[in-house]
Amino acid sequence: MEHSRRYKRGYVLASIMLAMFLSAIEATIVSTAMPSIVADLGGFRLYSWVFSAYLLTNAATVLLFGRLSDMFGRKPIFLLGISLFLMGATLSALAESMEFLVFARLIQGLGAGALMPIATTIVGDMYTKEERAKIQGYLASVWGISAVTGPLLGGFFVDVLSWPYVFWMNIPLGLLAMSGILIFFKEQVTKKERVVDISGPFWVVFTISSLMIILVEGGVRIDWVSWPMLVLILMSVSGFLFFLYHEKKSREPMIPFHIWSIRSILYANLTSLVTGMILIGVSSYLPAFVQGVMERSATVAGFTLTTMSIGWPIASTVAGRLVLKIGFRTTSILGGVSLIVGGTIFSFLSPEKGPLFAAMGSLFIGIGMGLSTTSFIVSIQNSVSWETRGIATASNMFMRTIGSAIGAALLGGVLNSRIQSALEKSGMDDTFNVDSTNRLLTEEGREQLGGDALVVLQEALSAGLHRVYIGLLCLALVSFFLILRIPKKED
Incomplete structure (x- = not known):
């Protein structure tokens, strides 16, 4: 009986890891392909929205799916999430404009809200407290595999085939993961009165989308001192207050x-x-x-992200052992230090430094993420019961996803604003705009721009990204001080 249970448990874990692979590889493979996607579809000003749209609906549903899994069981919600994810991936592959791609990413993000948190929760259900820290090493291997294959596949699809394959590859893997969960995962769900909070996710989307429009378009297409900006600010603030009021009652x-x-x-x-x-x-x-300023290929750009994705699972595996030996707080502090090192390296990034220097910064960011996220998850799951483990685990991923959504919008706004300012100072704003940056992302586009325009746009993109990386260092310092506030013992 025990042998049979473990046998099926192994198949369930394999299916979960495959589903997590879809989510893990999404980050590196789409990021690697994005310069080519935006060069093909146009609309550089919407660059950050391809990420923000996915993260927005991901953030809105991650808590809802966590709560639903506590009510209806992990299995049906997990299968629903994969189905939505695959639907969004299919639409993304068929996109012929940036606007449609953003819409498709909204749907893909809906499904992604179920993949990672419920997968992690199922692991928490299947394994004991002592096993959970060790099993993180297996889950971390997912990130290791995606680290190697994501950027390489992204570069291969872009340089040899075409970017839609970045999304098509999700279909067979997703169907295989669904089959494994359907066949091998059995669970006992205690029947209870079921009340589902639908208004909560609505207010999250309303509030965060308003905030993202402010951050992306403020000072670029919408003046900071204007009626549209005032309306957006009021929408964001009122949405947040309504969310708090709704949640309390x-x-x-x-x-x-x-x-x-x-x-x-x-x-x-x-x-x-x-x-x-x-x-x-x-x-x-x-x-x-790497592609627009350093003028390197998509494959080289993918390599600079690979080191982050390699550092993450290695550090996560080590963290699984460190948590048992030195505690989750000390492990988190080590992660915070690594984030600061990575942020410092990025703050000195320039075209002359080359892709290896950029890859080193990515590596330390990955190590910092691996050490901190693993210790957070183990700590959270150990501090709550089964009834709230799904929502507690999801709450941590919700906050990270909200941070990513806001960060994509904020940093995208900083970048767009800097490019717009550079074009105005050069007197080229009548001929070129932020969307003209598309041309920097391919060799043919750079040749079409010519001497002066190429220099101005590259310097604008470089200066804008430098501001982004200075911002990363500041955020790393903030995260370190927050980690220091974590208590030495669990409450």
Whole structure:
């Protein structure tokens, strides 16, 4: 009987790891392909929205799916999430404009909200407290495999085939993962009165989307001092207040406020908000720097992200052991130090430094993420019961995803604003605009620009990305001080 249970448990774990692979590889493979996608479809001003749209709906549903999995069981919600993810991937592959791609990414993000948190929760259900820390090493191997294959596949699809394959590859893998869960995963769900909070996710989308429009378009297409900007600010603030009011009176809130009274969860989640901004800053814009400013290929751009994705699983595997020996707080502090080192390297990044220097910064960011996220998850799952483990785990990923969504918009706004300012100073704003940056991302486009325009746009892109990386260092310092607030012992 025990042998049979472990046998099926192994198949379930393999299916979960395959589903997690879809989510893990999405970050590196789409980031590697994005410069080529935007060069083909146009609309550089919407560059950050391809990431933000995915992250927005991901953030809105991650808590909802976490709560639904506590009510209806992990299996049906997990299968629903994979189905939505594959639908969004199919639409993304068929996109013929940036606007449609952003829409497709909204749908893909809906499904992604279920993949990582429920996969992690199923592992928490299947394995004991002692096994959970060790099993993180197996889950970390997913990131290792995606680290190697993601950028390489992204570069291969772009340089040899075409970018839609970045999305088509999800279909067979997703169907295989669904089959494994359907056949091998059995669970006992205690029947209870079911109340689902639908308004909560709506207010999250309303609030964060308003905030993202402010951050991306502020000072570029919408003046900071204008009626449209005032309306957007009022929408964002009122949406946040309505969300708080709704959650407090809801019988089944998206985020049970009582879990925030546990200090280890509170500061782990706040840190994840900040590290989410760091993560998206590296993965979204490093390929644009390598291809647009350093004039390297998509494959080389993918390599600079590979080191981050390799550092993450290695550090995560080590963290699984460190948590048992030195505790989750000390392990998290080590992660915070690594983030600062990575942020410092990026703050000195320039075209002359080359891709190896950029890859070194990515490596330290990956190590920092691996050490901190693993210790956070183990700590959170050990501090709550089964009934709230799904929502508690999801709350941490929710905060990291919200951070990434806001970070993509904020850093995208900084970049767009800097490019716009450079064009105005050069007197070329009548001929070129932010979308003209598309041409920097391919060799043919750079040849068409000619001497002066090429120099102005490259310097603008370089200066804008330098500001982005200075911002990353500041965020790394903030995350370190938040980690120091984590209590030495679990509440």
